[in-house]
Amino acid sequence: MARFALRRLGGMVLVLFAISVIVFAIFAVIPSYDPAAAIAGKNRTPELVANVEETWGFDDPLPVQYLTMMKLVFTGELISYSSELDVSEQIWEGLPATLSLCIGAAVIWMFFGLLLGYLSAVHAGRLADRLLTILSVGGISMPVVLLAPACLYFLAIETDLFPTGGYVPLSEDPLDWAYHLVLPWASLAVLFVGFYSRVLRSNMVEAMEEDYVRTARAKGLSEGQVRVRHVLRNSLIPIVTLFGLDFASVLGGAAIITEAVFNLQGVGQYAADSIANLDLPPIMGVTLFGAFFVVLFNTLVDIAYAYLDPRIRLGESAR
Amino acid sequence: MSAPLLSVRDLRVDFATEGGLVQAVRGVSFDLAATEVLAIVGESASGKSVTAQTIVGLTRSPNARIEGSARLEGTELLTAGEAELLRVRGARIAMVFQDPMTSFNPVYRVGRQIVEAVRAHRGEVDDRAARELAIEMLEAVEIPEARRRVDSYPHELSGGMRQRAMIAMALALEPEVLIADEPTTALDVTIQAQILELLRRLNRERDLATVLITHDLGVVAEVADRVLVMHEGRVVESGDLDDVFYSPKAPYTRSLLGAVLRLDQPPPQRPARQRAPLLEVTDLVKDFPLRRGALRDRDADRVRAVDRVSLRVESGETLGLVGESGSGKSTLCRTILQLLQPSSGSVRFEGSEIAGLSRRQMQPLRREMQIVFQDPYASLNPRKRIGQIVGEPLRLQGVAAGEERRRQAQELLARVGLSPEHYDRYPHEFSGGQRQRVGIARALALRPKLIVADEPVSALDVSIRAQVLDLLAELQEEMGLSYLFVAHDIGVVRHVSDRIAVMHKGKIVEEGSAEQVCERPLHPYTRSLLAAVPVPDPREARARRAGASPV
Numbered sequence: 001m002a003r004f005a006l007r008r009l010g011g012m013v014l015v016l017f018a019i020s021v022i023v024f025a026i027f028a029v030i031p032s033y034d035p036a037a038a039i040a041g042k043n044r045t046p047e048l049v050a051n052v053e054e055t056w057g058f059d060d061p062l063p064v065q066y067l068t069m070m071k072l073v074f075t076g077e078l079i080s081y082s083s084e085l086d087v088s089e090q091i092w093e094g095l096p097a098t099l100s101l102c103i104g105a106a107v108i109w110m111f112f113g114l115l116l117g118y119l120s121a122v123h124a125g126r127l128a129d130r131l132l133t134i135l136s137v138g139g140i141s142m143p144v145v146l147l148a149p150a151c152l153y154f155l156a157i158e159t160d161l162f163p164t165g166g167y168v169p170l171s172e173d174p175l176d177w178a179y180h181l182v183l184p185w186a187s188l189a190v191l192f193v194g195f196y197s198r199v200l201r202s203n204m205v206e207a208m209e210e211d212y213v214r215t216a217r218a219k220g221l222s223e224g225q226v227r228v229r230h231v232l233r234n235s236l237i238p239i240v241t242l243f244g245l246d247f248a249s250v251l252g253g254a255a256i257i258t259e260a261v262f263n264l265q266g267v268g269q270y271a272a273d274s275i276a277n278l279d280l281p282p283i284m285g286v287t288l289f290g291a292f293f294v295v296l297f298n299t300l301v302d303i304a305y306a307y308l309d310p311r312i313r314l315g316e317s318a319r
Numbered sequence: 320m321s322a323p324l325l326s327v328r329d330l331r332v333d334f335a336t337e338g339g340l341v342q343a344v345r346g347v348s349f350d351l352a353a354t355e356v357l358a359i360v361g362e363s364a365s366g367k368s369v370t371a372q373t374i375v376g377l378t379r380s381p382n383a384r385i386e387g388s389a390r391l392e393g394t395e396l397l398t399a400g401e402a403e404l405l406r407v408r409g410a411r412i413a414m415v416f417q418d419p420m421t422s423f424n425p426v427y428r429v430g431r432q433i434v435e436a437v438r439a440h441r442g443e444v445d446d447r448a449a450r451e452l453a454i455e456m457l458e459a460v461e462i463p464e465a466r467r468r469v470d471s472y473p474h475e476l477s478g479g480m481r482q483r484a485m486i487a488m489a490l491a492l493e494p495e496v497l498i499a500d501e502p503t504t505a506l507d508v509t510i511q512a513q514i515l516e517l518l519r520r521l522n523r524e525r526d527l528a529t530v531l532i533t534h535d536l537g538v539v540a541e542v543a544d545r546v547l548v549m550h551e552g553r554v555v556e557s558g559d560l561d562d563v564f565y566s567p568k569a570p571y572t573r574s575l576l577g578a579v580l581r582l583d584q585p586p587p588q589r590p591a592r593q594r595a596p597l598l599e600v601t602d603l604v605k606d607f608p609l610r611r612g613a614l615r616d617r618d619a620d621r622v623r624a625v626d627r628v629s630l631r632v633e634s635g636e637t638l639g640l641v642g643e644s645g646s647g648k649s650t651l652c653r654t655i656l657q658l659l660q661p662s663s664g665s666v667r668f669e670g671s672e673i674a675g676l677s678r679r680q681m682q683p684l685r686r687e688m689q690i691v692f693q694d695p696y697a698s699l700n701p702r703k704r705i706g707q708i709v710g711e712p713l714r715l716q717g718v719a720a721g722e723e724r725r726r727q728a729q730e731l732l733a734r735v736g737l738s739p740e741h742y743d744r745y746p747h748e749f750s751g752g753q754r755q756r757v758g759i760a761r762a763l764a765l766r767p768k769l770i771v772a773d774e775p776v777s778a779l780d781v782s783i784r785a786q787v788l789d790l791l792a793e794l795q796e797e798m799g800l801s802y803l804f805v806a807h808d809i810g811v812v813r814h815v816s817d818r819i820a821v822m823h824k825g826k827i828v829e830e831g832s833a834e835q836v837c838e839r840p841l842h843p844y845t846r847s848l849l850a851a852v853p854v855p856d857p858r859e860a861r862a863r864r865a866g867a868s869p870v
Contacts, residue, residue: 211421217377218416219436219488220409223401229435230424237426310472311425 008302012295019291020073020284024066027280035081035280056081069284078285082277087285091267097167098266100177101184101258102251109189110243113196118232120197121204132197139194148187148261155183165263184262188255192246199242203235210234237308244301245294252290322392323350324528325374325412325496330387330397332366332373343369345552346387351496356522356529358543358560360536360575362780363751366552367532371498373397375412376404391496410440413489417501419481423473429481430454430469433488440492456487460517478644479510486517490525497521500532507643507807512851515541534780536579537853540564540860548572560857578781579855580810582837587792589817594633596670597801598655598688598769603628603664603674605647605654624650626825627664632769637795637802639816639833641809641848647825648805652771655803656688657681668769686716689762693774695754699746705732705757706742712764731760735790752783759790763798771803776811788815809852813837821845 027033036053037044053059057068072078078087120132156164162183168176207213208231216230217223256268263269267286274282306312332344344366351357361367372378374389374396389396391411396404416422423432433453437444444452450469457465460483473481482502489497499518503511519542522529533539539546539560546563548556548571556569567573580586605625624647632638642648653659655666657673666674673684689712692698699708710728713719719727729739735756746754755775762770772791776784792815794800806812812819812833819836821829821844829842840846854860 211416211418212424214372214377215414215416215422215485216424216435218375218408218414220405220407220439221435222405222439225439234424234426309426311474 094267105188109192117197117200120201136194244297248294248297325351328388355544358539361549365549412496413494508851536855580814598632599667601665606662636817639812639819642822686765688769689767
């Protein structure tokens with residue numbers, strides 16, 4: 001276990017390093033990218049720009065610039081070139097909204113995804129299964145870019161059923177918090193509900209043919225016990241992998257569109273704004289923030305896997 | 320005979336499938352007395368498993384039509400409600416299945432799965448008491464250190480141990496009937512002998528009526544009191560053990576008995592030929608690293624699958640290689656063919672060294688040595704036509720193209736007893752035996768000198784097996800082929816081999832003429848292997864048991 005943790009930690013450092021280099025390199029080759037001019041503002045003079053370059057270190061060689069930036073990342077002193085606000089503070093401020101959105105959506109998509117998948121598998125081949133299949137394929141084919149604005153327009157702007165956006169902190173008013181998040185949660189979760197129900201269904205249909213399920217029936221377990229303890233339990237193992245990776249990617253940026261459409265002022269929206277401004281420090285910060293979660297959840301998934309499937313032992317290559 | 324415990328009358332089971340109606344069971348009747356062992360014998364698709372599973376309602380589905388009657392002490396099971404059936408399953412009729420690896424749920428501890436069975440029927444028993452019962456049952460089936468093993472996961476037990484645990488689970492509720500569906504088919508012969516002994520003991524000591532489903536007449540002769548022979552969904556013969564074996568009435572029973580390859584019957588005389596060494600293997604070693612080190616592999620973390628093996632195959636002869644699972648047979652074959660890189664040692668083919676040759680250097684030699692695999696289902700690409708499969712070696716080696724390739728492939732099909740019209744069909748349209756013929760045709764395509772046959776008949780029914788073995792013998796005679804014939808079944812090996820090598824834990828422990836190895840074995844392992852082979856002869860089996868040969 002210690003070996004495993006150490007190796008994973010080393011891997012995490014490597015991944016984050018590689019990502020930071022890639023992000024940095026992308027900006028280095030963008031032709032219109034000129035942070036000094038941006039900082040100097042609209043009424044800039046060549047002298048002012050040169051001055052800015054000097055003080056911010058934009059005239060240093062690229063590797064030096066990279067190292068300077070990384071130092072700032074690790075000391076938490078990275079600041080935006082366009083707003084000159086502290087990046088870690090901005091991420092921190094956006095975090096409650098992003099976490100509320102992602103965790104809530106994840107709960108919804110797991111609950112409905114698994115429920116629909118289970119029902120679909122249990123009624124496999126029958127009418128209920130077919131209807132659920134149509135429903136989930138519909139969900140999978142519904143991109144957030146379409147669904148989120150549609151929800152906003154029809155359910156908030158046109159009908160006033162829901163607020164048109166914004167985030168209310170949970171500590172301020174839990175009811176209002178949830179009320180503001182219903183549409184974002186739904187828009188983000190629909191795709192995953194469809195996808196997870198499909199995956200669970202096919203896992204379960206496959207598991208029902210397993211010999212150990214026949215054994216479970218032969219020893220006199222009721223159909224419900226067989227389904228839950230043997231079929232569902234074993235079918236959930238691959239779902240754990242999916243969930244870990246999907247949740248991490250949603251947290252790490254895949255919720256950008258939802259946040260932007262519903263004006264949630266979360267980390268994703270911060271990232272979107274920074275990209276529009278070609279503002280490297282926040283982009284670097286948010287990217288590393290997201291990558292950190294992806295790597296972290298990947299590790300958690302592996303640990304959960306070894307717990308869920310005793311045949312897998314951590315630290316050994318699969319044979 | 321007193322009133323039977325289980326009475327099945329005119330059982331019929333049809334399944335509606337996409338391919339039409341499948342009549343799996345077509346009128347089966349039998350009685351099971353309270354203390355007897357009834358063997359149901361048949362080849363694949365004879366309906367024996369469906370019969371057993373239907374009795375406890377495991378085949379019920381909207382696609383199944385079940386008719387007839389199955390009474391357990393007068394209670395009709397076929398029409399019983401689900402709740403009533405649940406009380407029978409596991410508690411009064413317990414089942415044990417073929418593959419103990421896949422029959423346990425891999426994610427739960429063995430003890431927990433036994434506890435689950437107990438608690439399903441006896442809600443009043445708490446977890447602690449159920450666990451004690453599980454340990455007691457594991458002890459009853461002679462699992463050493465049961466108190467520790469109860470917390471093992473299935474994959475942590477050996478195959479034989481798993482099947483014992485499976486039987487322990489079946490016995491936990493003291494059922495009146497045990498249905499064992501091919502309980503030893505997935506096990507090595509020495510383990511099989513132990514499990515059969517266990518079943519016999521349980522039947523005797525616990526008055527456990529047993530239905531033993533098997534394809535192996537040797538197993539039947541070892542344990543059964545009465546026999547039911549099934550063929551294509553019907554009972555073709557039934558009677559006491561000795562009657563069925565010594566005076567079979569049905570032609571099918573006779574052909575089944577005739578197809579058995581007995582160790583104690585002399586195999587067909589093999590013609591003597593002029594011989595020259597074709598394949599010489601010397602001190603061949605194959606190691607597998609268990610775990611990759613950070614920088615280099617450490618010696619401690621490797622497993623030696625093939626341990627300094629030396630053997631030779633002469634032209635025109637068959638060397639039989641026999642051993643149990645995990646003995647390294649398949650790894651040895653692959654290493655000889657350079658499909659796996661040898662760790663050390665020498666492999667000479669027609670006098671020249673081939674160990675360590677690159678893929679490119681091996682390419683021309685691949686024509687000379689071909690392989691036939693065990694599983695004719697898995698080793699043919701389901702999306703390719705038979706003709707393409709057989710013609711592929713010709714294409715890869717640039718031997719023939721276009722019409723000529725087609726002609727040659729059709730010739731090969733004809734040669735292995737298939738028809739040239741089969742050229743455009745797909746593998747799933749063929750039976751197991753036919754598919755193995757396709758595999759042989761593919762191996763023959765390049766007119767090789769050596770064919771490595773890795774368990775070529777293990778997946779086949781006995782009647783089909785005889786045909787495939789005859790085909791191999793014919794081809795050898797005609798084309799002067801040499802075979803390295805690998806099998807776990809020493810009866811089959813004896814039947815086809817000039818010489819036999821016995822492999823155990825990566826080493827060749829004994830090598831000699833087929834007759835010497837089978838009749839005057841020198842190594843203790845060979846002796847235990849031979850003693851464990853069930854004899855398809857009830858009198859002989861009884862004599863052996865009475866003599867209680869201390870094996």
